[in-house]
Amino acid sequence: MTLLFTDIEAGVRLWEADGDAMAAASARYGRVVREQVEARGGRVFKTVGDAHRAAFADPVATLEAAVAIQQAVRAEQWPSGLPVRVCMALHSGVCAERDGDYVGRVVNRAARLLDVGHGGQVLVTAAAYALLADRLPGGIELRDLGEQRLRDLGRAERVFQVTGPGLAEGFGVLRSLDDPALNHNLPSQATNFVGRTAELAELRALLSGGSRLVTIAGPGGIGKSRLALQAAADALDGSGDGVWLIEFAPVAEPELVARTAAAALGVREEPGEPVLDTLVDAVGGRELLMILDNAEHVLGAVAELADAVLRSCPRVCLLVTSREPLGCGGERIFRVPGLPSRPPTSSLPTGWPPSTRCSCSLSTPRRTGEASSSMTPTRPRWRRSASASTGFRWPLSSPQHASARSRRRRSTPGWISGSGC
Helix, strand or coil, rough: EEEEEEEECCCCHHHHHHHHHHHHHHHHHHHHHHHHHCCCCCCEECCCCCEEEEEECHHCCCCCHHHHHHHHHHHHHCCCCCCCEEEHHHHHHHHCEEEEEEEEEHHHHHHHHHHCCCCCEEEEEHHHHHCCCCCCCCCEEEEEEEEEEECCCCEEEEEEECCCCCCCCCCCCCCCCCCCCCCCCEEEECCCCCCHHHHHHHHHHHHHHCEEEEEEEECCCCCCCHHHHHHHHHHHHCCCCEEEEEECEEEEEEEEHHHHHHHHCCEECCCCCCCCHEEEEEEEEEEEEEEEEHHHHHHHHHHHHHHHHHHHHEEEEEEEEEEECCCCCCCCEEEECCCCCCCHHCCCCCCCCHHHHHHHHHCCCCCCCCCCCHHHCCCCCCCCCCCCCCCCCCCCHHHCCCCCCEECCCCCCCCHHCCCH
């Protein structure tokens, strides 16, 4: 099956600018999508606002529908001052159907690809490319944009752009994690982020709702770090001063907590000055999201770090993962409960001996239950700080500061390289 995902670029802003005109434009756009999809044997199986998701048995029909929609959108006379530009993504694979909807990794991957595109652009994954390369309609080509890290932090995806008559050109860099405008040091993960939709939405709402200190608390091994990393990746939008991971798992002594944080942020230690004081002075008025990961074994020192940053750096938000809360004032606790050590008997094949059932439970993927809060998801925005400060050499590249668990992308933010520090 090949999926076609579409959405209007900056749709929320267009609705806020002129709701009446956008209502008419959105309705017209929806009709165009359905007409072109159904004319080629596809089915729109889901709409969310201006976003449409369609499924096709034939990948060529999917491509033809995408091109026809883009051509129709470009030819349409939209209301003045209402630039309607549509992002599109194609991905192929086996999908699981549930109550008329499609779910699973293929659906998630298509959605992540859609997030990195520009209005007027049609993007294609490597899986869809393999089915299309020898069957392209006349005049249509697929331009290789190289491997891109999508927001699910999983394996890099080879991405292609559809080109041809009536299609827009001249797009900027894709909005992937490889975009130089996105300041971060988020590591790649061995697997894509799948599931936990409710928990992720609630965590986003906490971060965007004014909470400056959020601690994801729960037993070890249930995915607290992965959840934090995904929330941070989703928060990246090119504004503010970035998202930065500080890992405390390898830190054995509380005295090294501030030094580890300073190293991750590229802050140079000053002779005769406490590292924590140097750190908060250097961060100053920057607007950052800092992830303090695996804090439980140096809890007191991390709490001291968090308290100092919150008091002295008013535009910094902290996302902590720990088996226990920090106990700081203003801390919002997001609890991620664990599961029983043994899965229900019905979840395993009958006739398996007890020893087999026990060992199977150890390798069964863990899932979290519902978190305690229930807020409406809102995408965080990290506005760019206009202030400048000294003391940064961002980021340090020595091996002792790299994660032992994964390779990480290191980037130098523009506001550091241009500060003259």
